[in-house]
Amino acid sequence: MSCTDVNAQDTSEIVAQRWTVHVEVCLKPRASARFDTIRNYVHSFVMSLERLALPSVLDGWEDIPELASSVEKITVCESQCPSPSLTMEEMSLQVYVYKPVDSDVYEEFSNSSGNRNEDDNTTAASVCELPNRNYEGLWDSLIYSDDIKMKLLDYIHATLVFSDANVDFNLITWNRVVLLHGPPGTGKTSLCRALSQKLAIRLSHRYAQARLLEINSHSLFSKWFSESGKLVQRLFTSITELVEEEDGFVIILIDEVESLTAARAGAMAGTEPSDGLRVVNALLTQLDKLKQRKNVLIMATSNLIKAIDTAFVDRADIVQYVDLPSREGIYEILRSCLCEIISKGIVSSVVVPTLKQVQIYELVNKPNGKSDSLDAQDRSKIVGLRLLGLAAQCQAQGMSGRALRRLPVLALARYIGIGNVSFGRPGSGATVEAWLDGMEKAVKEQAKEIEKLI
Numbered sequence: 001m002s003c004t005d006v007n008a009q010d011t012s013e014i015v016a017q018r019w020t021v022h023v024e025v026c027l028k029p030r031a032s033a034r035f036d037t038i039r040n041y042v043h044s045f046v047m048s049l050e051r052l053a054l055p056s057v058l059d060g061w062e063d064i065p066e067l068a069s070s071v072e073k074i075t076v077c078e079s080q081c082p083s084p085s086l087t088m089e090e091m092s093l094q095v096y097v098y099k100p101v102d103s104d105v106y107e108e109f110s111n112s113s114g115n116r117n118e119d120d121n122t123t124a125a126s127v128c129e130l131p132n133r134n135y136e137g138l139w140d141s142l143i144y145s146d147d148i149k150m151k152l153l154d155y156i157h158a159t160l161v162f163s164d165a166n167v168d169f170n171l172i173t174w175n176r177v178v179l180l181h182g183p184p185g186t187g188k189t190s191l192c193r194a195l196s197q198k199l200a201i202r203l204s205h206r207y208a209q210a211r212l213l214e215i216n217s218h219s220l221f222s223k224w225f226s227e228s229g230k231l232v233q234r235l236f237t238s239i240t241e242l243v244e245e246e247d248g249f250v251i252i253l254i255d256e257v258e259s260l261t262a263a264r265a266g267a268m269a270g271t272e273p274s275d276g277l278r279v280v281n282a283l284l285t286q287l288d289k290l291k292q293r294k295n296v297l298i299m300a301t302s303n304l305i306k307a308i309d310t311a312f313v314d315r316a317d318i319v320q321y322v323d324l325p326s327r328e329g330i331y332e333i334l335r336s337c338l339c340e341i342i343s344k345g346i347v348s349s350v351v352v353p354t355l356k357q358v359q360i361y362e363l364v365n366k367p368n369g370k371s372d373s374l375d376a377q378d379r380s381k382i383v384g385l386r387l388l389g390l391a392a393q394c395q396a397q398g399m400s401g402r403a404l405r406r407l408p409v410l411a412l413a414r415y416i417g418i419g420n421v422s423f424g425r426p427g428s429g430a431t432v433e434a435w436l437d438g439m440e441k442a443v444k445e446q447a448k449e450i451e452k453l454i
Contacts, residue, residue: 020079183303220232
């Protein structure tokens with residue numbers, strides 16, 4: 001059913017809802033065309049289509065010379081619409097054109113005061129320009145069971161609406177602080193970087209430039225007693241200078257924020273050094289100053305949320321738990337890994353079913369016989385069901401996304417053998433069955449190693 005279907009009796013009174021659809025256009029590194037020109041061409045091309053799949057990567061634009069010479073990829077992003085596709089009449093199109101930069105680090109902030117006699121000169125923070133080519137594809141590679149990514153994006157847009165309307169800060173308050181917490185390896189830091197990339201693209205019409213500033217929490221503790229609070233103030237003075245450029249959007253990432261915001265209760269009880277108390281106070285003061293700025297967002301991650309001072313947690317507009325992936329999430333992660341090595345020729349070609357397809361296969365009669373003796377469709381079913389079974393094993397072990405993405409490497413190194421894999425020629429890759437065998441063995445081996453740690 002279409003997203004805009006309404007009862008016939010209401011059609012004269014209710015205006016059909018138009019769903020916002022975001023289309024991102026990535027330009028080639030040496031593209032010189034004006035962004036407005038590309039945007040107009042892409043808008044015309046999309047509107048010429050009958051329907052638009054959500055999400056999808058578009059093709060066919062290569063036949064337009066003005067796009068073929070400048071565009072690298074056109075992506076239709078996720079939408080709140082529950083339908084898998086929309087007609088042009090059902091959507092409100094938003095086109096974003098961007099050219100990612102190739103540099104890793106734009107600038108570094110030292111924690112030294114500039115004193116020649118000071119030998120403590122570690123990096124307190126690093127800044128990179130956005131959108132950045134290093135973060136291309138990161139957003140799509142992050143797979144979660146619930147709608148965490150869209151929730152965070154919607155939050156940012158909500159703060160912009162309130163800021164644009166000049167809502168009285170004394171009546172409705174928001175701090176522009178997001179705190180992600182959960183077990184290690186669940187992709188919290190990667191999600192922050194991916195969200196920064198996404199915001200740089202989505203807000204390109206509002207801000208001429210965007211920057212991601214990553215704070216090295218551990219570097220802000222001085223070996224000199226009582227100096228750590230001053231280091232925090234010094235760093236945020238530099239941050240304030242960046243934020244004062246109103247045509248730029250600044251995202252501040254504080255990884256492992258518990259290092260900076262250890263609970264003050266411990267310091268007051270004498271179980272923690274008073275220098276830590278000064279750091280927490282200095283950080284909270286600086287956050288309160290930044291919340292008045294429209295062009296800044298603070299994101300923090302933690303594996304130990306109970307160690308964080310409650311005053312910092314209270315300042316977070318969103319406190320989001322990032323859990324270990326579910327069986328379905330694990331299947332999507334493993335499927336993306338398998339599809340990648342298939343596309344690179346390391347594994348011989350086979351269709352890996354989508355999650356919805358394999359869930360249907362799980363309910364109906366399963367094909368009999370060995371997968372290598374079946375036709376392509378039945379073989380695809382068996383591959384999907386084996387991968388789903390592997391996902392269940394991984395979930396039982398509580399494997400993180402980081403651990404899951406190592407499995408193909410472990411399978412190759414320990415069970416398939418590098419000498420048994422060649423690629424670059426059609427059909428030269430190892431069989432998918434061999435890779436599934438290898439990953440299953442790698443999971444069992446990890447289970448035994450974990451038992452030794454308990």
